[in-house]
Amino acid sequence: MAIIVVGHKNPDCDSITAAIAVADLLSKRGMEAIPVAQGPVTPDAAFVLEKFGLTAPAIETDATDKEIALVDHSDLAQALDNLDKGKIVAIVDHHKLGDVTTPNPLEIWVMPVGCSGTVIKAMYDFYGIAIPKGIAGALLCAILNDTVLFKSPTCTDADKAACEALAKLAGVADYKALGMDMLKIKGSVDGIPAVDLMNRDYKDFNMGGKKVGIGQVEVLDLGLLDKIKPALVEECKKLQADGRHTVMLLLTDIMKEGSEILVVSQDASLVEKAFGGKVGGALNSMWVDGCMSRKKQVVPPMEKAFA
Numbered sequence: 001m002a003i004i005v006v007g008h009k010n011p012d013c014d015s016i017t018a019a020i021a022v023a024d025l026l027s028k029r030g031m032e033a034i035p036v037a038q039g040p041v042t043p044d045a046a047f048v049l050e051k052f053g054l055t056a057p058a059i060e061t062d063a064t065d066k067e068i069a070l071v072d073h074s075d076l077a078q079a080l081d082n083l084d085k086g087k088i089v090a091i092v093d094h095h096k097l098g099d100v101t102t103p104n105p106l107e108i109w110v111m112p113v114g115c116s117g118t119v120i121k122a123m124y125d126f127y128g129i130a131i132p133k134g135i136a137g138a139l140l141c142a143i144l145n146d147t148v149l150f151k152s153p154t155c156t157d158a159d160k161a162a163c164e165a166l167a168k169l170a171g172v173a174d175y176k177a178l179g180m181d182m183l184k185i186k187g188s189v190d191g192i193p194a195v196d197l198m199n200r201d202y203k204d205f206n207m208g209g210k211k212v213g214i215g216q217v218e219v220l221d222l223g224l225l226d227k228i229k230p231a232l233v234e235e236c237k238k239l240q241a242d243g244r245h246t247v248m249l250l251l252t253d254i255m256k257e258g259s260e261i262l263v264v265s266q267d268a269s270l271v272e273k274a275f276g277g278k279v280g281g282a283l284n285s286m287w288v289d290g291c292m293s294r295k296k297q298v299v300p301p302m303e304k305a306f307a
């Protein structure tokens with residue numbers, strides 16, 4: 001039975017391309033492996049797959065009786081359903097180590113870099129396996145996507161070096177231009193319902209025993225969201241009413257390099273404590289200058305405030 005390689009719920013570009021690449025790498029190491037995803041691909045990921053001639057992974061949501069390689073996550077809240085009824089054989093990630101445990105030994109590649117793509121580039125190099133051209137292009141785009149063209153504080157020198165090498169392998173001359181084309185698609189909000197924007201990049205976390213949902217929408221200009229902000233607040237309220245202590249939506253302006261955070265919480269003072277600011281105004285929000293990364297700049301202070 002093939003190992004299924006899967007990224008987190010609400011798959012982003014990195015989760016999709018990492019699943020494809022790690023399945024390729026495992027296959028070339030003599031294991032049968034196929035990429036899957038816990039949901040449909042996002043428009044920016046679809047652009048990347050199309051550009052580099054790759055196929056979207058089949059959708060799978062249940063781990064029962066399967067062998068699984070996790071990519072781009074190791075948190076139960078973001079994993080396949082019934083993960084305990086499957087067997088995790090590998091983890092490839094760049095986030096904090098989550099709460100997944102295994103009764104069996106496994107292969108783990110977790111590094112503090114900006115993208116799973118950078119970890120996977122190191123894996124190909126370690127095993128001496130050539131990266132196929134299309135996969136090189138997809139990993140390149142995933143790194144540019146996760147690091148917001150190197151602007152995110154999560155970006156490391158290893159991410160930049162990986163992009164240089166992957167761009168050569170993929171035959172991409174101007175990778176920043178390609179990254180900008182991709183981010184324009186990622187940030188397009190025209191005609192998209194609020195519920196879809198809310199879910200575009202949404203994750204649940206367990207913070208001090210409380211369920212906290214944090215979504216993010218990255219745009220080239222925050223003004224693009226002015227009309228839809230009240231509807232986004234309503235979506236936060238719906239999610240919060242469904243058993244969550246707090247729901248936040250980061251509206252990230254990638255040019256201004258900061259985020260307006262919409263907050264719906266049973267106790268907004270915890271959020272204020274986390275960011276040292278005030279939640280207020282018509283939308284119950286807070287501007288946090290320089291805030292680009294949920295993983296590095298939002299989750300850690302929130303966990304500290306909720307501890």
Ligand code: MN
Binds near residue numbers: 008012014015072
């Ligand atoms: Mn991801």
Ligand code: MN
Binds near residue numbers: 115
């Ligand atoms: Mn990632």
